[in-house]
Amino acid sequence: MKIGIICYPTYGGSGMVATELGLALARKGHQVHFITYRRPPRLSGFHENISFHEVTDDDYPLFEYPPYDTTLASKLVEVVHFEQLDLLHVHYAIPHATVAYLAKKVLLQRGRYIPVITTLHGTDITVVGNNPSFAPVVEFSINKSDGVTAVSQSLRQQTFEYFHIQKDIQVIYNFVDLNRFRRTNKEHFKKAIAPQGERILIHVSNFRKVKRVEDVLHMFQIIHQQIPAKLLLVGDGPERRKLEDLCRRLKLCDDIRFLGKQDAIEEILAVADLFVMPSENESFGLAALEAMACQVPVISTNTGGLPEINIHGKTGFLSPIGDVQDMAHNALKLLANETLLDQFRKNALEQARKFDINRIVPQYEAYYQHILDTAVHTHNMPPADAW
Numbered sequence: 001m002k003i004g005i006i007c008y009p010t011y012g013g014s015g016m017v018a019t020e021l022g023l024a025l026a027r028k029g030h031q032v033h034f035i036t037y038r039r040p041p042r043l044s045g046f047h048e049n050i051s052f053h054e055v056t057d058d059d060y061p062l063f064e065y066p067p068y069d070t071t072l073a074s075k076l077v078e079v080v081h082f083e084q085l086d087l088l089h090v091h092y093a094i095p096h097a098t099v100a101y102l103a104k105k106v107l108l109q110r111g112r113y114i115p116v117i118t119t120l121h122g123t124d125i126t127v128v129g130n131n132p133s134f135a136p137v138v139e140f141s142i143n144k145s146d147g148v149t150a151v152s153q154s155l156r157q158q159t160f161e162y163f164h165i166q167k168d169i170q171v172i173y174n175f176v177d178l179n180r181f182r183r184t185n186k187e188h189f190k191k192a193i194a195p196q197g198e199r200i201l202i203h204v205s206n207f208r209k210v211k212r213v214e215d216v217l218h219m220f221q222i223i224h225q226q227i228p229a230k231l232l233l234v235g236d237g238p239e240r241r242k243l244e245d246l247c248r249r250l251k252l253c254d255d256i257r258f259l260g261k262q263d264a265i266e267e268i269l270a271v272a273d274l275f276v277m278p279s280e281n282e283s284f285g286l287a288a289l290e291a292m293a294c295q296v297p298v299i300s301t302n303t304g305g306l307p308e309i310n311i312h313g314k315t316g317f318l319s320p321i322g323d324v325q326d327m328a329h330n331a332l333k334l335l336a337n338e339t340l341l342d343q344f345r346k347n348a349l350e351q352a353r354k355f356d357i358n359r360i361v362p363q364y365e366a367y368y369q370h371i372l373d374t375a376v377h378t379h380n381m382p383p384a385d386a387w
């Protein structure tokens with residue numbers, strides 16, 4: 001198949017999933033065209049089945065806000081036409097589902113039907129999409145997509161609750177590459193982080209409000225009072241300065257390290273004892289899955305899709321949002337009992353295997369085929385090479 005992938009080329013989960021999906025599809029022989037304003041971070045190196053089409057804005061003085069939606073739509077029309085794409089797969093509804101609809105209409109006028117699949121990732125529904133400044137357009141664009149997927153049952157459910165959706169939404173979970181995310185021996189690194197054999201907790205996110213990173217610090221404070229421990233904070237984002245202040249106020253700076261954005265997360269996860277995800281909203285929690293694949297049990301909230309991946313009392317524990325006492329209590333239960341921690345480590349890996357990339361990518365391929373078959377029937381879509 002010839003597939004166009006549209007995503008945010010940032011460190012956010014939706015961009016990561018879109019890039020890893022495109023890479024996996026290319027390895028399987030599909031031709032993948034990434035269309036976005038910058039090369040996504042995980043899209044490095046050359047692959048014969050991958051092309052990258054950069055969307056560039058013309059810097060015209062009239063535009064206080066460069067009209068990215070228009071330039072992206074024009075680029076989609078161009079790429080679909082010249083590369084003879086079979087379908088467009090857009091990640092994150094805003095504005096991608098809307099822009100794809102516009103491109104579809106332009107192409108239709110030229111006699112070409114291009115099916116569009118929209119994958120909902122989370123905040124495009126639960127935080128941003130739900131906001132009245134976007135809601136009517138988000139609802140319209142989802143309904144106009146040929147196919148819609150969501151990354152968890154919970155997100156599917158929430159989409160139906162928040163919007164009037166007139167079509168089915170297929171759940172296709174996030175996935176993990178178990179060859180990359182696995183526990184490896186990083187003793188030297190562990191010694192550098194925790195020279196006295198302290199327990200190591202880790203949090204990875206984009207430090208947005210929705211992640212409640214301050215709860216990680218408060219929970220760590222409780223743990224730190226009971227056992228020797230270190231905390232690694234990986235990622236960066238708008239809340240970082242406040243968190244650094246809080247760290248100073250709590251007098252924990254000697255035992256908390258801000259590592260910033262990191263590419264080789266698996267190497268850091270390899271030394272961790274527990275992963276902490278106290279999010280207010282989390283449609284899936286890809287970072288938690290990657291931790292589980294590295295045999296790191298998860299202390300998380302019970303929000304959104306988290307209970308679908310983190311099994312309470314087996315792969316980690318779930319707590320109500322903001323209940324740092326409960327999170328610390330659960331963490332201490334595991335950190336103080338090596339046998340129990342070991343069992344949870346094994347369970348975490350076992351659970352992560354259910355989301356193996358080799359299981360999930362074929363679900364996308366099957367869904368693409370289903371949407372293409374439907375489009376051929378309902379829209380009398382001519383094959384791409386007849387255009």
Ligand code: GMT
Pocket residue numbers: 011012013014015017092121122123124151174206208210279281282283284285286287
């Ligand atoms: O806010 C983020 O974590 C980034 C956001 C995104 O769309 O870039 O992540 C969402 O998509 C990920 C991939 O599908 C999910 O694993 C995350 O749970 C989800 N984040 C939230 O729902 C907060």
